[in-house]
Amino acid sequence: MAASANQLRINLAINDTVHGLDIDPRTTLLDLLRETLDLTGTKKGCNHGQCGACTVHVNGQRVLSCLTLAALCDGVQVRTIEGIGTPDDLHPMQDAFIAHDGFQCGYCTSGQIMSALAVLEEPWGPDAAAIKEAMSGNICRCGAYPNIVAAVQEVRKGLEVDRNA
């Protein structure tokens, strides 16, 4: 993309670090994360809102970063997979994906996990059918779906146990 005459400045927090950036207004949040900030954990699948690989949280809600213009993200809080866990200290959802073989090639996985974390806060019913619907925005070409559902359900049940303890 050639430099634009319309550069504009945005300030936004990504994984609790505040960034002040001069951007071309055409930049998507996805490209800002991957190309400008080198946060390549968030993936580009379709680039048209159809696959969910680019799922991140903006102000606590899961959204598609490929259809989000960075120019509209002034003042927002973004959370990406890099802000969830570290290799030495995985988030329980990441542990559950490993325990249940919730991926094969792994390309969709960061998006799956960002969606799965949001699902924990959303008003879905308790059964697996509800999880299938809740997670339908994250396509997995490797077809790890049953294992993904199992991982999400395990974490949800764990939370239930914690809450009742």
Next chain:
Amino acid sequence: MREFALIRAETADAAIAALTAHPNARLIAGGTNLVDLMKEGVETPTHLIDINGLGGLDDVQARGNGGLMIGALASNSAVAWHSDVQVRFPMMSEAILAGATTQLRNMATMGGNLLQKNRCFYYANHAARCNKRAPGSGCDAMDGVNRMCAVLGTSDHCIAAHPSDVCVALRALDAVVHVTGVNGHRAIDFADFHKRPGDTPHVEFELAHDELILGIEVPGLPFAANSTYLKLRDRTSYAFALVSIAAALKLEGDTVDDVRLAVGSVGTVPWRSADAEDAMRGAPATAETFAKAADIFFEGAIPRAGNGFKIELAKRAIVRVMETLKERAI
């Protein structure tokens, strides 16, 4: 994507002024439709006017008469999960939740949903002819891949189906769209908001360039508590409808006392038939009555080579939905 300048509007007046100053400007709300079409080169605005900073337009207000006023910037998710929407107008909540995915519904606004573009395969395909994208170029859907296209309200120039789910429910519920512009506020009946293609398929909405949607009013309708939305599609989730039904039913004994019925993805606009509803009112609430109404609904339908199946599919779906609502009403 073509270059554009961003304008952040803090008030409706500022947004209207920016629209007036720039004939090729577009408002942007959730961006889920517009950004995609800008990437496709179908939308090439010189200016984007960000209306997300407009205050007071993102809530759902319950009205005393049992109705609702829904802000144009309320997210599709917020409306779908809102308890007043779920209790008073279940068809609306179900329609929203049947559309797109949570990520998209979190971003998408109600105003943007009303103005979403059609999903005809040829619309975003620059190699194809399309009278909506390039007026006067022709319509490749007529004799092309028209499986998703409309059978009602079509013209010789366009057969694209209206793709929205929630608009089907809003049509059944006689919603009113509140807009403001250079000439002040006006209220537009939902039936008039979306335009059939006729000779000008590119003119899609009853909305001037300088106008923006402020909110959507859903009038009180007590029997809409017994309503539902059925969406039939190629896969169970994350797909546009082949046909969809939004209906509400009120019985008086074994007789249909009142009914609302709109069908989605079969018309060039969200479709309703006064004759079909009249045929049910006062008639026995039986499968025969519902099937007769379904026949009336599709009188005058014009199938193309690929989409004739929609007529029978929708008729059976109407009967199934009415039977379901009948059981719930008893």
